[in-house]
Amino acid sequence: MEISWSDFEKIDIRIGTIVTAQVFEKARRPAYILEIDFGDLGVLKSSAQITDLYNTDELVGKQVVAVVNFPKKQIANIMSECLVLGGVGGKDGVVLLQPEQQVSNGTKIA
Numbered sequence: 001m002e003i004s005w006s007d008f009e010k011i012d013i014r015i016g017t018i019v020t021a022q023v024f025e026k027a028r029r030p031a032y033i034l035e036i037d038f039g040d041l042g043v044l045k046s047s048a049q050i051t052d053l054y055n056t057d058e059l060v061g062k063q064v065v066a067v068v069n070f071p072k073k074q075i076a077n078i079m080s081e082c083l084v085l086g087g088v089g090g091k092d093g094v095v096l097l098q099p100e101q102q103v104s105n106g107t108k109i110a
Helices: 005-009
Strands: 013-023 032-037 043-048 063-067 073-075 078-080
Touching: 032 063, 043 078
Parallel strands: none
Antiparallel strands: 013 032, 013 063, 032 043, 073 078
């Protein structure tokens, strides 16, 4: 299905740095609760099902790509405020999308 350019412009995709990562014990499927610094947008929470390839210690300090303008979504006992993007469909799990070089938190993807 094709979308229009104006549809794409509605999606706010930004780069942020993970500042905390912890096991999301109340999630139905294995997940982490991430707190991600998006600069001027602040720190947003996300529930991320990325436990197959990543552990909490290695996630802190990583820059990731996320959609930041979806409505907040209640997942168990947290409100997920952004959607971290990754490659899916592989047998090994979700692979996070990351910038090739360090950029400022909140950098917009276009």
